[in-house]
Amino acid sequence: MKTKELDAKYVAHTYGRFPVEIVSGHGAFLTDDEGKTYIDMGTGIAVNIFGACDEEWIKAVEAQLHKFQHTSNLYYTKPCAELAEMLCERTGMKKVFFGNSGAEANECAIKVARKYAMEKKGPEYSTIITLENSFHGRTLTTLAATGQDHYHELFQPLTPGFVHAKANDLNSVKELVAQYKVAGILFEAVQGEGGVLPLDQEFAQGLAELAAKEDIILMADEVQIGNGRSGALYGYMKLGIQPDVVTTAKGLAGGLPLGCCMMGEKVCDVLNPGDHGSTFGGNPVACAGAISIVNRLDEELLSQVEEKSQYIFDAFTGAPGVEDIRGMGLMIGIKTVKPAGEVVAACREQGVLVLTAKDRVRLLPPLNIPMELLQKAVEIIKTACE
Numbered sequence: 001m002k003t004k005e006l007d008a009k010y011v012a013h014t015y016g017r018f019p020v021e022i023v024s025g026h027g028a029f030l031t032d033d034e035g036k037t038y039i040d041m042g043t044g045i046a047v048n049i050f051g052a053c054d055e056e057w058i059k060a061v062e063a064q065l066h067k068f069q070h071t072s073n074l075y076y077t078k079p080c081a082e083l084a085e086m087l088c089e090r091t092g093m094k095k096v097f098f099g100n101s102g103a104e105a106n107e108c109a110i111k112v113a114r115k116y117a118m119e120k121k122g123p124e125y126s127t128i129i130t131l132e133n134s135f136h137g138r139t140l141t142t143l144a145a146t147g148q149d150h151y152h153e154l155f156q157p158l159t160p161g162f163v164h165a166k167a168n169d170l171n172s173v174k175e176l177v178a179q180y181k182v183a184g185i186l187f188e189a190v191q192g193e194g195g196v197l198p199l200d201q202e203f204a205q206g207l208a209e210l211a212a213k214e215d216i217i218l219m220a221d222e223v224q225i226g227n228g229r230s231g232a233l234y235g236y237m238k239l240g241i242q243p244d245v246v247t248t249a250k251g252l253a254g255g256l257p258l259g260c261c262m263m264g265e266k267v268c269d270v271l272n273p274g275d276h277g278s279t280f281g282g283n284p285v286a287c288a289g290a291i292s293i294v295n296r297l298d299e300e301l302l303s304q305v306e307e308k309s310q311y312i313f314d315a316f317t318g319a320p321g322v323e324d325i326r327g328m329g330l331m332i333g334i335k336t337v338k339p340a341g342e343v344v345a346a347c348r349e350q351g352v353l354v355l356t357a358k359d360r361v362r363l364l365p366p367l368n369i370p371m372e373l374l375q376k377a378v379e380i381i382k383t384a385c386e
């Protein structure tokens with residue numbers, strides 16, 4: 001049987017896949033089983049930060065593979081410790097916990113907020129506020145955190161203690177803080193799956209002030225926008241706020257599974273031995289890959305992200321068939337006159353892979369995509385929008 005038939009027969013039908021089998025890639029190019037090449041403007045949903053098979057990343061991962069692949073967290077390993085140091089130095093956070101995915105990073109954040117509030121204010125302070133239209137993962141707890149009802153309906157009862165405020169509406173958050181005993185607030189600097197909606201700076205700063213005043217743990221979910229994609233190392237940095245907890249995953253290890261929950265001054269000693277764990281978490285191969293990625297997210301690279309972002313915004317603003325464009329850095333959502341799915345299919349036909357987010361066409365290109373390739377992809381996408 002061919003791959004598509006095998007997949008249809010034996011892999012759980014949890015994904016609506018595009019009709020493409022990817023067999024290899026190099027940089028911003030991907031190749032399918034029929035030898036057709038595509039410019040990749042999706043990076044496996046913001047994962048392959050430096051595109052496919054980046055040389056430096058391969059070298060780092062391969063070197064670690066030849067040393068050892070896994071130890072469990074019963075032993076010390078250098079890549080894990082060094083990556084933790086690197087992340088703390090770059091963010092001002094104090095300690096990190098490593099898991100394997102975005103959902104797992106958020107689970108850790110929620111446990112930290114609840115334990116802090118329980119010890120400081122009492123066990124009734126367990127409520128977590130998240131925003132409507134947010135996305136925080138697929139486990140039963142991160143689904144409860146996700147502010148979109150259609151994800152909830154079939155899996156009741158979800159973990160209790162989550163309420164949802166309106167994004168960019170501080171009063172809506174204040175009302176919930178008055179009504180519930182709140183442990184934490186979890187937000188995305190740019191709502192990704194919710195349609196690439198950036199938070200207003202004013203709202204984010206209001207959220208941070210409110211959280212500080214009420215001693216509520218402020219948690220930034222940087223799973224998608226994090227790791228350079230925003231044009232800053234993390235998206236919250238663009239909003240001029242300092243969260244107590246930052247979670248990330250997707251792009252962190254450049255294509256290997258790695259999740260991370262970073263904890264600031266206030267909460268860095270909340271977790272004690274036995275409170276939390278993950279067998280694969282902090283895996284040395286994934287951490288070696290991440291070190292090679294984070295090392296290169298420097299000022300120069302970030303300013304290139306800004307330039308490319310500006311280029312894309314300029315190209316689509318007012319273009320035929322485009323209603324509006326929004327986002328941050330190289331995480332961009334375009335509202336098209338045609339249904340987004342149609343535009344995605346037309347792009348694929350013409351050799352460009354793009355994604356959707358709600359009713360938008362979503363672009364998540366490699367951060368180091370060469371300018372000529374980006375221009376070429378943009379022209380094809382623009383034609384598909386017309």
Ligand SMILES: *Cc1c(COP(=O)(O)O)cnc(C)c1O
Nearest residue numbers: 101102103135136137192223224
């Ligand atoms: C993708 C995503 C998650 C979930 O990450 P997984 O690795 O799929 O568990 C959580 N939060 C945000 C903002 C995401 O984009």
